[in-house]
Amino acid sequence: MARAVASLTQRGTATVELAIALPLLLLVMLTTAEVGRLLSQYNSLTKSVRGSCRYVAANAAPGTNGLVSISPALRAQAVNLAVFGNVGGTGTALLPGL
Numbered sequence: 603m604a605r606a607v608a609s610l611t612q613r614g615t616a617t618v619e620l621a622i623a624l625p626l627l628l629l630v631m632l633t634t635a636e637v638g639r640l641l642s643q644y645n646s647l648t649k650s651v652r653g654s655c656r657y658v659a660a661n662a663a664p665g666t667n668g669l670v671s672i673s674p675a676l677r678a679q680a681v682n683l684a685v686f687g688n689v690g691g692t693g694t695a696l697l698p699g700l
Contacts, residue, residue, distance in 0.1 A: 643697055650696050654684035 658680045662670045682691035685700050 646696055647700075650684045650687065654680045657683050657689070
């Protein structure tokens with residue numbers, strides 16, 4: 603009888619410990635997943651902006667006074683390249699909400 607009571611007490615203790623620890627473990631797990639998603643989106647955004655800047659640097663026309671001229675068409679192509687991944691602006695955005 604004493605063993606049965608001790609076993610029930612241990613199971614109750616384990617249940618209480620689980621009830622206390624489970625929300626904290628879930629919070630840590632979900633936080634880790636969100637940080638991973640954040641880093642992935644940050645990397646995608648950095649790569650798309652870098653590619654767009656390279657495109658502008660390669661296609662901008664140098665002016666006669668030493669200033670670089672960026673036409674509205676080139677600006678639109680650079681924006682499309684950063685957002686959609688191509689100069690035509692077709693397809694879906696690389697990142698949601700971009």
